[in-house]
Amino acid sequence: MSIKVIIAGFKGKMGQAAYNMVTEDPALELVGLLDPLTPEKEVAGVPVFNQKEDLSGVEADVWVDFTTPKVAYENTRFALEQGFAPVVGTTGFTSDEIKGLVEFSRQKELGGLIAPNFAVGAVLLMQFATQAAKYFPDVEIIELHHDQKKDAPSGTAIKTAELISKVRPQKHQGAMDEKELLKGARGAEMDGMRIHSVRLPGLVAHQEVIFGGQGEGLTLRHDSYDRKSFMTGVNLGIKEVVKKKELVYGLEYLL
Ligand code: NAP
Numbered sequence: 001m002s003i004k005v006i007i008a009g010f011k012g013k014m015g016q017a018a019y020n021m022v023t024e025d026p027a028l029e030l031v032g033l034l035d036p037l038t039p040e041k042e043v044a045g046v047p048v049f050n051q052k053e054d055l056s057g058v059e060a061d062v063w064v065d066f067t068t069p070k071v072a073y074e075n076t077r078f079a080l081e082q083g084f085a086p087v088v089g090t091t092g093f094t095s096d097e098i099k100g101l102v103e104f105s106r107q108k109e110l111g112g113l114i115a116p117n118f119a120v121g122a123v124l125l126m127q128f129a130t131q132a133a134k135y136f137p138d139v140e141i142i143e144l145h146h147d148q149k150k151d152a153p154s155g156t157a158i159k160t161a162e163l164i165s166k167v168r169p170q171k172h173q174g175a176m177d178e179k180e181l182l183k184g185a186r187g188a189e190m191d192g193m194r195i196h197s198v199r200l201p202g203l204v205a206h207q208e209v210i211f212g213g214q215g216e217g218l219t220l221r222h223d224s225y226d227r228k229s230f231m232t233g234v235n236l237g238i239k240e241v242v243k244k245k246e247l248v249y250g251l252e253y254l255l
Contacts, residue, residue, distance in 0.1 A: 002029040003242055004060045006084060008052070008075055010043075011035040013148075014066035014089055017227040018234055019043075022064070025235060032058045052078050062238050065090050069151045073097045076114070080104050085241040086112040087234060091155030095162075102247050111244025115251040116155030118233030122207065123252050125222040126160050129209040132218055133164040136211035137171045140187070144198040144206040152197040153188055156207055159250065164209075165191040204229075 005022050009015040010033040022028045023044070032055050033048045040048045049055050052075060063079035065072060069092025079086040080101070093101075098114060105112050117123065133139055143157040171192050180186055187196035205224040211217065224230065233251050240254040241247075248254065 002027055003062055003238055004029050004031045005062045005064055005238060006030075006032040006034065006055060006058065006060045006079075008034040008063060008065045009067035009090070010048075011038055012066055014227055014230065017231055018064050018066060021231040021235055022238075028235075028238060031060050056082055060084050061242050062087055064088075064234065064238065068092075073101075076101055076112070077104065080108050080110055080112065080247075083108070083110065085110050085244075086114070086247065087237040087241055088112070088114045089116075089118055089230065089234065091116055092151045093155070098249050102249070105247035106245070109245045110247070111241035112247030113237040113241050113251065113254060114247065114249050115233060115237065116159045117205070118230035118237070118251055119205070119222065119224050120233060120251075120255075121222045121229070122156055122205075122224070123233075123250070123255065125207060125209065125220055126156070126163055127252065128220050129160055130163045130167055132209075132211050132220065133168045136213050136218060137168045138173055138212045139164060139168070139193055140173075140210050141193065141195045142198065142208045142210065143195070144200070144203050144208075146203050146205075147199045147201050149199060152199070153195045154197070154205070154207070156205070157195050157197070158190070160207070160209060161190045161193050161195060164193065168193075 010019050022030050030046045063084035063086045065075050065088040067090050072090035076086045141157050143154040187194040208221045210219050
């Protein structure tokens with residue numbers, strides 16, 4: 001039996017890639033599309049809705065979300081309320097929101113996935129970075145994205161820093177008397193690490209994690225050149241969440 005899928009944000013860049021992936025996979029059936037402004041009422045026989053509440057009567061298994069940080073939490077909660085297992089790529093969740101959604105998914109006994117990065121290479125980069133941070137506590141993260149991205153730093157950069165924090169001894173980096181001559185020159189600070197966000201046209205999604213040691217350096221880098229790089233992970237997420245009974249934060253928990 002096919003898995004019935006809704007895509008929220010289907011007119012966006014990631015939503016379009018998800019639309020193509022779902023319609024090309026015979027194991028998946030697209031049953032609803034959500035976009036707040038589109039005048040279309042259907043696309044290739046699939047109904048289009050302008051408000052999430054109108055999807056409450058739709059029979060679906062999974063809610064794929066590539067919308068905007070402003071609505072992602074409400075959308076994910078709504079999906080769980082309706083019995084749709086959420087597969088969420090939208091970034092910008094706070095850790096309290098994620099905790100609350102995990103708890104709510106347990107109450108509803110529904111699987112779900114919030115993944116700041118669906119690219120397998122990016123998940124590996126986070127794992128390699130966590131390994132390296134045990135030996136190299138001096139680390140800076142540079143994330144680079146297209147110039148239409150609404151949130152900074154990226155969800156992937158935050159998750160990378162969170163994972164590194166779990167193994168890295170607490171450390172202040174840089175000179176104790178360091179002074180920023182231009183505000184923001186040293187990037188954002190998280191647990192003593194620095195995160196820098198680059199926004200340029202032509203980029204898709206890229207991240208470097210740079211470690212410095214005594215007389216040596218180590219640079220890890222991942223590049224998503226095409227939004228197709230995220231779709232293997234989204235496809236896997238859809239097929240895994242329907243078997244689970246709680247939401248997880250990170251694709252690595254389903255690999
Ligand atoms: P985008 O092109 O701006 O697409 C977002 C879409 O969501 C737009 O079409 C927007 O419509 C729509 N939207 C806004 N409010 C909505 C609502 N209430 N309900 C349904 N749809 C709504 O952005 P994108 O590049 O596709 O990225 C989308 C999200 O995915 C971002 O948060 C981005 O950071 C994240 N992302 C995640 C991954 C990952 O691997 N997890 C990878 C890349 C990007 P309007 O334009 O009409 O407002």
